[in-house]
Amino acid sequence: MSEPIDNPGHWKGTRTFVVDRKEVESQTVTSFYLRPEDGGPMAAYKPGQFLTFQLNIPGLDKQVVRSYTLSDSPGGLEDGKLYRLSIKREPSPRGMPDVPPGASSNYFHDHVGVGSTLQVIAPTGDFFLADGDGPVVLLSGGVGLTPMISMLNHLVDQGAARPVWFVHGVQNGTEHAFGPHVRQLAETHASVRAHVVYVEPGPGDVKGRDFDDAGFITIEMLERIGAGLGADYYLCGPPPFMQALYTALRDWGVDDTRIFYEFFGPATVLKGAPGDIPANPAPHGTQAASGIEVTFKWAEVTVPWDGTSDTLLELAEAHGVDADFSCRSGVCHTCACTLMEGEIEYINDDVFEPDEADQVLICSAIPKTNIVLDS
Numbered sequence: 510m511s512e513p514i515d516n517p518g519h520w521k522g523t524r525t526f527v528v529d530r531k532e533v534e535s536q537t538v539t540s541f542y543l544r545p546e547d548g549g550p551m552a553a554y555k556p557g558q559f560l561t562f563q564l565n566i567p568g569l570d571k572q573v574v575r576s577y578t579l580s581d582s583p584g585g586l587e588d589g590k591l592y593r594l595s596i597k598r599e600p601s602p603r604g605m606p607d608v609p610p611g612a613s614s615n616y617f618h619d620h621v622g623v624g625s626t627l628q629v630i631a632p633t634g635d636f637f638l639a640d641g642d643g644p645v646v647l648l649s650g651g652v653g654l655t656p657m658i659s660m661l662n663h664l665v666d667q668g669a670a671r672p673v674w675f676v677h678g679v680q681n682g683t684e685h686a687f688g689p690h691v692r693q694l695a696e697t698h699a700s701v702r703a704h705v706v707y708v709e710p711g712p713g714d715v716k717g718r719d720f721d722d723a724g725f726i727t728i729e730m731l732e733r734i735g736a737g738l739g740a741d742y743y744l745c746g747p748p749p750f751m752q753a754l755y756t757a758l759r760d761w762g763v764d765d766t767r768i769f770y771e772f773f774g775p776a777t778v779l780k781g782a783p784g785d786i787p788a789n790p791a792p793h794g795t796q797a798a799s800g801i802e803v804t805f806k807w808a809e810v811t812v813p814w815d816g817t818s819d820t821l822l823e824l825a826e827a828h829g830v831d832a833d834f835s836c837r838s839g840v841c842h843t844c845a846c847t848l849m850e851g852e853i854e855y856i857n858d859d860v861f862e863p864d865e866a867d868q869v870l871i872c873s874a875i876p877k878t879n880i881v882l883d884s
């Protein structure tokens with residue numbers, strides 16, 4: 510992964526971190542504060558970037574790899590001596606109680622506590638607050654607020670000179686994380702405006718104190734609170750939120766080049782209707798004796814496709830091959846590689862396929878024949 514060489518705390522591969530603190534932010538979101546076990550310097554990061562975790566969860570035969578955004582400003586916690594993540598517990602899909610709940614998020618909530626150690630891949634990600642002094646609108650849905658909190662806190666740390674609108678949509682007060690923190694920033698900084706929209710306010714939720722509007726975030730709301738066409742727009746939230754707001758912003762007249770976004774979640778979440786989700790997207794049994802070989806040319810590594818990995822990206826990681834990724838779900842194109850020889854197929858229908866025929870998203874692909882990939 511391309512990281513700045515002037516980042517002294519940066520590490521390659523995984524590093525062990527210890528959970529220093531755990532704090533409940535709402536009924537569904539809990540924050541975890543991490544310090545490096547070796548006591549060495551921390552890698553710097555940009556507001557909006559994330560860490561990736563390799564988890565060995567008891568009862569699961571395969572390592573689980575998940576990314577979580579750093580949810581405070583880079584200099585925020587004890588002068589940058591702790592990392593904070595804020596993780597939403599993912600339940601089983603509605604109406605499908607037999608489907609297991611989210612593996613990683615529930616593991617964090619139920620089994621990771623103060624003193625737990627975690628294997629962590631260094632901060633990365635292309636979704637971060639760009640430098641500048643123009644207005645910024647941070648639009649988030651649900652737990653998509655984590656990069657926005659990092660960006661908001663960073664803007665305040667930098668002197669709060671840049672006008673910023675923090676606009677957040679969430680189900681109701683029970684799921685609302687960081688509410689008092691954001692409100693306090695808005696009350697104490699003239700440049701910070703906050704607007705909170707509850708889909709369906711609960712009986713204890715008070716308009717004007719806990720939330721500002723009910724329903725969904727709309728362009729009419731943005732106009733009303735003064736967020737204009739000249740701002741940079743940052744979006745993060747569940748797929749319907751992203752689809753609706755991205756389209757609405759463009760129809761309103763916001764230039765494409767001013768809209769930055771990040772999808773959270775694996776392909777299962779992006780697929781939409783839970784019923785569409787294949788129980789096992791990569792049928793291991795059929796691949797185990799495939800005899801297929803995969804060459805990662807940039808690393809000069811050739812390995813068998815032997816059924817232990819679900820995707821080419823996982824195969825690369827399992828063999829210590831350095832490969833870029835972000836969303837791991839066929840959306841962001843960070844993992845695109847050149848297919849020099851052979852054929853691949855995608856394991857889900859929602860991959861946003863690259864325009865160039867020889868480009869492959871290795872996070873979502875498996876080989877059909879022997880293949881040679883280059884970076």
Ligand SMILES: Cc1cc2nc3c(=O)[nH]c(=O)nc-3n(C[C@H](O)[C@H](O)[C@H](O)COP(=O)(O)OP(=O)(O)OC[C@H]3O[C@@H](n4cnc5c(N)ncnc54)[C@H](O)[C@@H]3O)c2cc1C
Nearest residue numbers: 576577578596597601609610611612613614655773774788
């Ligand atoms: C760049 C990035 C940053 C992120 N930042 C954050 C963050 O700051 N905070 C945060 O909370 N999350 C964040 N995420 C999302 C996070 O990485 C995980 O995707 C999320 O926690 C869910 O993982 P899980 O292992 O708990 O759930 P999974 O095990 O992946 O399951 C996801 C959902 O699918 C359901 N499911 C599983 N199997 C099936 C099946 N066979 N059929 C039907 N349904 C099924 C589960 O019940 C669950 O509801 C981020 C993701 C990315 C890519």
Ligand code: FES
Nearest residue numbers: 835837840842872
């Ligand atoms: S990592 Fe995002 S498309 Fe592959």
